[in-house]
Amino acid sequence: MAPRTSIAEFRELVNSSDRIMALLGAGLSAASGLPTFRGAGGLWRNHESTSLATPEAFEADPALVSLFYAWRKHMALKAKPNAGHYALAELAKRKDNFLCLSQNVDGLSSQAGHPESKLRLLHGSILDVTCFNKCGYVEYNNLSDPPCPALAPASEDYPPDQTMPLLDPNMPAPKIELEDLLHCPNCKTGLLRPGVVWFGEALDETMLDDIDDWIMLGRIDLMLVVGTTAAIAPAASYIYDAQQQGAVVAVVNPDPDSADGLGSSDFFFQGSAAEILPQLFVGVIGVMDGDVCQILVSITKFTTPPNVFSLPI
Known part of the structure; x- marks a missing residue:
């Protein structure tokens, strides 16, 4: 069966989730012009x-x-952080047990105010x-x-x-x-x-051990995969590890093929992370106004049905 696309169901999951892990890729920074x-x-x-x-x-x-x-x-x-960076930063500030693994080297997550203690720069x-x-x-x-x-x-x-x-x-x-x-x-x-980290070089072992220790602390409620195909190790393994710890996987990506492999209990939101993430996290971070990220988040802005969120590629 296809993954879920309901905003309402996802918001309930985010609100009730304690331990959340996120894996970020270059697609997150695409809206920043990179x-x-x-x-x-x-x-x-x-x-x-x-x-x-x-x-x-x-x-x-x-x-x-x-x-x-x-x-x-x-x-x-x-480049400047986009609304997706700010939304993730705000979620990290409000969720004590949040760990973000970024494959990006551009520094935009830190610039958006993402707490350094909850951010690991894999590369x-x-x-x-x-x-x-x-x-x-x-x-x-x-x-x-x-x-x-x-x-x-x-x-x-x-x-x-x-x-x-x-x-x-x-x-x-x-x-x-x-x-x-x-x-x-x-x-x-x-x-x-x-x-x-260049191809052929090892990632920081201390950081990897720290991530593994966090994963093994207990059940993971939600695994966010944003703007990445997770094709390069260890990215793909972290998704699997989170699933083994009970996580529901939620993918945000403009490429519909990114939904491949997701189950009926997982989520897929097709489109730009800069537009989607602020809406998905409204129940936790509130509405982000233009002073923060230069967009006004409003569900009524879109013409899609209230339970289904899909943006054009």
Whole structure:
């Protein structure tokens, strides 16, 4: 049978739930103007985005990878949290036993005021920098944009009708000398890299142990899956672990295929998390007004039947 789509039933579940876990993906930040990591064909200057997110890529061409991440950091710093970020932050403040696992590195959940004690950044933060030589140097919440003068082309802004030269594969990439990139102030030899988890790297073991301990504390009433297909480990395993602890799964995603695998006791809400989440949590967080997230949440705003919530893709 198909998963449930009733707002009223879901609100009752949220209101009565004690332990709630959420798994967040890039779809949450899409409404803030941030492209998904694999969006737009997954290309950046004709490079597969995923091919630039490895230690091997950085070692082979640190200038190119640094430009890519300087551009992503610039985009993240320009972006603002959307209503979905604020709704989750408010839910976390009102639910003592709430744990949010985010695969996003953009820093928008923290900017929205999500309590840090209830937020785990699985893949790190693009605002952090660390030493590629692993000497132990880490700098948190570095807001430099560009990170250094050599990477200034990644922080240029152009009108919407103009293509940024850096993003045009037909334009030569800026020539950057190795010595002009940021070097570690601690060991003096290693290059600085973004504090994100690249493909082939292990997630923080202490954080993973902390998450596992939280899961095993007892029954989980609700597992929220927002803006992610949960295709990369350990994301998928956390959904399974929550189900083993009794959780009802609720998926919020514009892709109808994201409902695959959900049971009749689960929920699926198709559409943008920025529009859906504030409505789903009204019973706990109240109505969010324009001063908080630039939208006014009102059920009467929509023409869908009162028990069914579905937004166009």
